Amino acid sequence: MTLSQSDRPYPISIVGAGPGAPDLITVRGQRLLTQADVVFYTGSLVPEQMLEHCRPDVEVIDTRSLVLETWRSQLVERARAGKKVVRLQDGDPCLYGALHELMVYLLAEHLEFEIVPGVSAFQAAAAHLKTELTVPNLVQTIILTRTQGKTDVPSREDLSQLAAHQASLCLYLSAHHCAKAQAQLLDHYPADTPMALCYRLGWPDEQVIVGQLDQMTDLTRTANLTRTVLYVISPALAGSAAARSRLYSGDHAHIFRPKSQV
Structure with missing residues (x-):
């Protein structure tokens, strides 16, 4: 059986936590938190309540006062020890998330990872x-x-x-x-x-x-x-009540609403 990307196990998951509300994380992101052995997060940007999704025995590392070289080596060490690692980032990791330098490092270390988008x-x-x-x-x-x-x-x-x-x-x-x-x-x-x-x-x-x-x-x-x-x-x-998309306009035909039905 071939696993989809969402089902395939990765040692490291970089998860978007959303902007702050604990219930705005994606279902996939929440599931990965429940499975995590270790969570790296920035406490000044991600609320501590987000960790309520985790197991009681999870190891939590707050990176707010650490430089990249310090916590990324800890992340790799734990992943290589067979632990399931989540890097929990505010918003969406792909927007102003200091993601690029982490990915370059993980690729150089030949470690597989996944990215789970979040609400920006x-x-x-x-x-x-x-x-x-x-x-x-x-x-x-x-x-x-x-x-x-x-x-x-x-x-x-x-x-x-x-x-x-x-x-x-x-x-x-x-x-x-x-x-x-x-x-x-x-x-x-x-x-x-x-x-x-x-x-x-x-x-x-x-x-x-x-x-x-x-x-x-x-x-x-x-x-x-x-x-x-x-x-x-x-x-x-400011908006405009008169503005309207063509998608649902009565005079607009498309593949799901042929011209004969308009």
Whole structure:
């Protein structure tokens, strides 16, 4: 019998925990936590309640104060000892998750691993705001990006250039540089473009503040926020009752609804 990817056992699973709410982890991610012998997680980004899915005897290693070289060697040591290891990451591992350097190391060590996606903060934000970020005839593109900080951003991805598209723009890891980001965005977006400031989505102390783009810096500073902030800038936040997808339009035929039925 050939096992599917979801059934195949891997010594190491890199699991997206979602933005914070313990029940927003995927079913597969939760199952892997119940099977784990060891869980590596960053306690400042993943709530401890997520570990309630684990067995009482699970070994838990909080990596928030460790450098990569320290905890990744511990991870490999335990995997080679035959233990089932989960690396639990906030949001989705493939978005700003420091995933690349871990994968390169595991591949060099000839260790197999799997990646289990998670709900990202931008998805949780849209759900909280009861907003579709791709509204027909208004905006059909979502840009996920960050400002220049300690981690370099390629010049071709400069925020002022991305803003020219006036798409739904989700800005991660940028609270420290919100004034610069606001100025760059205002080069192209109208000042009254709707903006949502989202802090620690899914956590008990979450805050979601809705305003407009030219208020972004003032709202951030008034709330005294310096980290764990996602900004959503989009005309979709204003919405339009007249907007409608063609998919379910009565005059639109497709393979499941032939022209003879329209």
